[in-house]
Amino acid sequence: MWRYLEQYGLAHLVRVAAGWAFIVLGLAGLVLPVLQGILFLAIGALLLAPYVPFFRRIKVLLYRRFPRIRRSAERIRTRTRALLHRHG
Numbered sequence: 001m002w003r004y005l006e007q008y009g010l011a012h013l014v015r016v017a018a019g020w021a022f023i024v025l026g027l028a029g030l031v032l033p034v035l036q037g038i039l040f041l042a043i044g045a046l047l048l049a050p051y052v053p054f055f056r057r058i059k060v061l062l063y064r065r066f067p068r069i070r071r072s073a074e075r076i077r078t079r080t081r082a083l084l085h086r087h088g
Contacts, residue, residue, distance in 0.1 A: 019047030046073070 022044030029037025049059040063070040
């Protein structure tokens with residue numbers, strides 16, 4: 001694990017762990033009426049898209065089909081990076 005952290009960094013590990021956690025929550029949400037399964041699956045897929053080719057293809061297809069989603073995602077990414085840069 002330490003070698004993984006040295007090679008990729010803590011941010012990478014947190015992103016991958018959060019992505020898989022959202023995928024698990026999404027799968028649970030598909031059968032439990034309390035959780036929003038599709039929303040959690042989408043968040044997890046977007047977090048894992050840079051690392052998992054299947055999710056990357058889905059993201060590309062969604063961005064082509066729905067350009068507004070791409071613009072919204074870019075705005076969120078820009079704000080998040082600015083926030084992290086300011087505090088980190």
